[in-house]
Amino acid sequence: xxxxxxxxxxxxxxxxxxxxxxxxxxxxxxxxxxxxxxxxxxxxxxxxxxxxxxxxxxxxxxxxxxxxxxxxxxxxxxxxxxxxxxxxxxxxxxxxxxxxxxxxxxxxxxxxxxxxxxxxxxxxxxxxxxxxxxxxxxxxxxxxxxxxxxxxxxxxxxxxxxxxxxxxxxxxxxxxxxxxxxxxxxxxxxxxxxxxxxxxxxxxxxxxxxxxxxxxxxxxxxxxxxxxxxxxxxxxxxxxxxxxxxxxxxxxxxxxxxxxxxxxxxxxxxxxxxxxxxxxxxxxxxxxxxxxxxxxxxxxxxxxxxxxxxxxxxxxxxxxxxxxxxxxxxxxxxxxxxxxxxxxxxxxxxxxxxxxxxxxxxxxxxxxxxxxxxxxxxxxxxxxxxxxxxxxxxxxxxxxxxxxxxxxxxxxxxxxxxxxxxxxxxxxxxxxxxxxxxxxxxxxxxxxxxxxxxxxxxxxxxxxxxxxxxxxxxxxxxxxxxxxxxxxxxxxxxxxxxxxxxxxxxxxxxxxxxxxxxxxx
Numbered sequence: 001x002x003x004x005x006x007x008x009x010x011x012x013x014x015x016x017x018x019x020x021x022x023x024x025x026x027x028x029x030x031x032x033x034x035x036x037x038x039x040x041x042x043x044x045x046x047x048x049x050x051x052x053x054x055x056x057x058x059x060x061x062x063x064x065x066x067x068x069x070x071x072x073x074x075x076x077x078x079x080x081x082x083x084x085x086x087x088x089x090x091x092x093x094x095x096x097x098x099x100x101x102x103x104x105x106x107x108x109x110x111x112x113x114x115x116x117x118x119x120x121x122x123x124x125x126x127x128x129x130x131x132x133x134x135x136x137x138x139x140x141x142x143x144x145x146x147x148x149x150x151x152x153x154x155x156x157x158x159x160x161x162x163x164x165x166x167x168x169x170x171x172x173x174x175x176x177x178x179x180x181x182x183x184x185x186x187x188x189x190x191x192x193x194x195x196x197x198x199x200x201x202x203x204x205x206x207x208x209x210x211x212x213x214x215x216x217x218x219x220x221x222x223x224x225x226x227x228x229x230x231x232x233x234x235x236x237x238x239x240x241x242x243x244x245x246x247x248x249x250x251x252x253x254x255x256x257x258x259x260x261x262x263x264x265x266x267x268x269x270x271x272x273x274x275x276x277x278x279x280x281x282x283x284x285x286x287x288x289x290x291x292x293x294x295x296x297x298x299x300x301x302x303x304x305x306x307x308x309x310x311x312x313x314x315x316x317x318x319x320x321x322x323x324x325x326x327x328x329x330x331x332x333x334x335x336x337x338x339x340x341x342x343x344x345x346x347x348x349x350x351x352x353x354x355x356x357x358x359x360x361x362x363x364x365x366x367x368x369x370x371x372x373x374x375x376x377x378x379x380x381x382x383x384x385x386x387x388x389x390x391x392x393x394x395x396x397x398x399x400x401x402x403x404x405x406x407x408x409x410x411x412x413x414x415x416x417x418x419x420x421x422x423x424x425x426x427x428x429x430x431x432x433x434x435x436x437x438x439x440x441x442x443x444x445x446x447x448x449x450x451x452x453x454x455x456x457x458x459x460x461x462x463x464x465x466x467x468x469x470x471x472x473x474x475x476x477x478x479x480x481x482x483x484x485x486x487x488x489x490x491x492x493x494x495x496x497x498x499x500x501x502x503x504x505x506x507x508x509x510x511x512x513x514x515x516x517x518x519x520x521x
Contacts, residue, residue: 033063033070038213044093048082049075067210078210079144100137103237103244106130121283123294126276133271133449134237134244138219142232144209147217150226151195151209154188190223224266231457236449237270245269251305252404254452255397264400271449274301281420292422292436298472300443301413304450306469308409309342311358311515313455314395315406316342316388325351333357334368344377348387355386363514374514388516397456414471416441430485438477444470447507464509476502 035053037046052075056063063069067077076082082091112125183204196203198216219227219241227240238244249257249269257265281294307313320339324330331354342358345351356377357364363374371377378386396402422436450468454461481497 042093042095045076045095079141095141097141098137098139103134105132119284123281126278129275131273136235136238136242138233146230148209150189150191151207154184154192155206190226191221194221223263225264228266234453236268240266251408251452255402255404268452272303274303275443289423289425294420296418298416298418298441299413300472302411302448302468304411304468305408306411306450308407311512312388313397313407315391317391319343322389336368343389344386345389346381348390348393351389355381386514411469416472432483435480440475441472443472444507471505473506474504
């Protein structure tokens with residue numbers, strides 16, 4: 001039914017019927033609710049609402065006007081969960097809040113060759129490994145709120161152009177009765193269209209989403225853009241509704257890919273890193289010294305796109321590209337500034353002064369002196385802030401015109417040489433000197449995959465984002481030692497060692513101070 005607001009005169013008279021000067025539609029609401037429980041899929045959860053209606057029937061009560069009336073009495077609507085007991089224990093009939101699936105494949109080739117040549121034991125080998133990882137997860141319970149918000153969005157605007165005028169008993173115009181909403185085609189969502197198509201009703205007809213059952217709904221009723229904008233899950237190697245992709249998707253496809261109808265597909269490819277290695281090792285004796293010498297060469301390619309500059313989402317001008325500012329003022333850069341250093345200015349749209357420079361993680365004042373804290377550079381600026389001198393200040397990752405190649409480049413494959421030198425020198429039957437030098441690397445174990453939605457929804461993400469440009473972890477190890485058997489029965493010994501170990505490129509959380517990953521909406 002139409003939900004109406006009654007508007008009364010400020011100075012009502014006895015001759016005015018109900019003192020009414022107008023009726024305006026405020027929305028839709030049901031005037032009578034009934035409940036049909038699902039006794040198959042989740043009968044325990046259905047009992048919460050059934051008990052509320054059973055109690056109301058015993059007391060000859062009805063529910064009308066507001067669905068929250070059912071909630072306030074302990075009932076559940078679609079998408080609701082039973083409340084926790086004392087905020088400590090899950091209640092009976094609680095539904096799972098998520099659905100996810102993963103698939104991991106690995107293609108691996110290895111080969112090895114060994115040979116004894118005089119007193120040398122030589123080993124040669126190689127390996128090749130390619131992973132294909134896919135993942136999909138979604139929060140189905142939260143979809144119900146999105147369904148309520150999307151189904152009738154195009155029917156919320158009042159049709160002000162078609163109302164019935166009201167006059168008082170003297171024929172003086174008072175107000176206009178507006179019974180109907182205006183059908184706004186531009187605000188109609190793809191979900192709303194597809195839902196009405198499945199139910200067989202007109203676009204102008206209001207749909208009570210709380211009368212729907214899961215069998216009336218499917219994920220493909222949403223468009224890829226709509227379901228992505230809800231941010232209720234993630235996917236890669238699957239499409240947005242969880243189907244395994246059959247064709248290879250590139251990073252750019254998320255921004256530019258479209259289907260046969262011209263609709264954006266928002267496809268995200270599988271994570272597909274590649275690892276290769278080769279090694280050679282030789283064990284031999286030289287006089288009384290035993291040697292183990294080898295070399296391993298690793299090549300790791302994350303096989304994905306990374307930001308050109310971790311501080312910037314959009315291209316910025318360098319020293320060589322900035323010769324003047326707004327108004328034609330000539331710029332003289334400090335002599336120690338490299339041609340590829342990023343230029344920062346006082347105002348993004350109308351720069352009038354150089355605020356600083358940056359080379360990688362190093363920041364510089366306008367005079368070229370290094371500054372440890374970029375916030376101090378901003379405070380010293382005339383505007384109290386610094387901003388990169390963008391090539392195009394109106395770049396927008398949410399725009400259909402966004403060019404990914406202007407902000408992202410290919411991951412540079414990491415090649416590591418890992419020598420190993422070890423020797424032992426027995427000075428007697430019971431004493432021995434030994435030493436070794438090793439370099440070991442390990443592929444990044446986590447937080448590596450580049451997800452384009454991290455940048456697309458950066459303004460609302462509010463959490464950590466992966467670093468797709470991680471390097472393999474590297475450990476350098478030195479050791480020098482001496483061992484000695486202490487008695488003739490050889491049941492006790494002593495070993496003395498000195499060692500040094502250095503670990504680099506380990507995963508840690510980093511704060512990117514003054515990073516300008518600008519977004520416009």
